[in-house]
Amino acid sequence: MTLPVVVSVPGPAEARLLAGWEPLRRELVVVRRCPDVADLLAAAGAGLTRAVVVGADLPGCDSETVEALRRWGVALLVLVPEGPEGEAAERRWRAVGATRFALEGRSPGDLARDVAMAVESLDRVDEPGPVPALEPVAQAVPGRTVAVWGPHGSTGRTTVAVNLAFELALAGQEVLLVDADTRGAAVGQTLGLLDEAPGLLAAVRSAADGRLDVAALQRHTAVVATGLGVLTGATDPLRWSEVRPAAFRRVLEVGATAHDWSVLDLPGGLEDPVQGAGEGRSRDAITTTALEAADVVLVVGAADPVGLQRFVRTWDRLREVAPDALVVPVLNRVRVSAVGSPAARRTTSTLRRFGGVENPVLLDEDAAADAASLAGRALAEVAPRSGLRRSLSDLAMQVEAVVDLPPDPAEALVGAGFDPLLARS
DSSP: OOEEEEEEOOSTHHHHHHHHHGGGTTTEEEEEEOSSHHHHHHHHHTTOOSEEEEETTOTTOOHHHHHHHHHTTOEEEEEEOSSHHHHHHHHHHHHTTOOOEEETTSOHHHHHHHHHHHHHHHHTOSOOOSOOOSOOOOOSSOOEEEEEEOSSSOOSHHHHHHHHHHHHHHTTOOEEEEEOOTTTOOHHHHTTOOOOSOHHHHHHHHHHTTOOOHHHHHHTOEEEETTEEEEOOOSSGGGGGGSOHHHHHHHHHHHHHHOSEEEEEOOSOOOSOOOOTTSOOOTTHHHHHHHHHOSEEEEEEESSHHHHHHHHHHHHHHHHHOTTOEEEEEEEEEOHHHHOSSHHHHHHHHHHHHHOOOSOEEEEOOTHHHHHHHHTSOHHHHOTTSHHHHHHHHHHHHHHHHHSOOSSHHHHHHHTTOOGGGGOO
């Protein structure tokens, strides 16, 4: 059967390739010559081809391009020149997820066989599913990832994320705080940072181009305390589409090579249908990516009648996104005026009755949170002896215990003071 192929090779190399393949029309046929990435993706997305052959210097190719081709079942072969230039090009392409390469000087017959082998390699995957698009980053001791998530509304996710990251840094850890809230980024404002170019967007752009390494990530990171760096988010929610899922995964991978912890501040809820990170440009694709990547998910809700109802619904929804995640329930702003007296017992009994949630972490209402917000500082800096700060410090220690997993995950939660039933959401 003839193999349909799309070609996009800048310069005279394309003409030589097409001329050499002309006698091989029974084996493969070039169905389109694409001048740019947009045309290439249009052809691949329309199902016109089984393979794409591109030159290493084709402008505009990034991790999203590679992942889109994989998602559509289209094999990718990258032609690279010989010598150091070709080696550098191959490294960049591998960083954005490409796996099949050939020297552009090979004979047309050999290149035709390379294309066929790339297609066969793709066809050997029985269940494509969501495949990591990016080559793993080598790391001796991978950093841990904590996702701070919860229902819609002002539940205090950012307050928890910021102070959790600060407490981990105070314990001598290297921490990266990532503001991945695509609806209302606020970490920069909470910490009194200048409203400059969002560090996360810059890091994602570098990752999409295959140029993100530890040094580049550090250039995009604002250092706010010893051991604590921040990737600020976009305060304009209309820029959510710039945070591409495949590139965001790369940011997390690179961050794990240079930090003991990555703390992700996420938007609340999941409005869009649950989908893999490579399924498109859904606003919630970043949240899904983060939840799938997290070692631990803190589900933060508000301790009031509306907040508790939303918490229970969100708790159930997490099973769809990250069914195997270690999950810690956190209820914020616990107070008698909202739920009655005694507030702690009423809050825990409500969660147990309606959501089957046992032993949540309770954070009492504390004016110190307002003082820290006004000062643009963490609680440990403004009110180190406050009750809320002590609770968050305890939470940081509990999270550390949770991620140091023994063979049985339930044992980790018991050792950290959580109910073993919470080991899986």
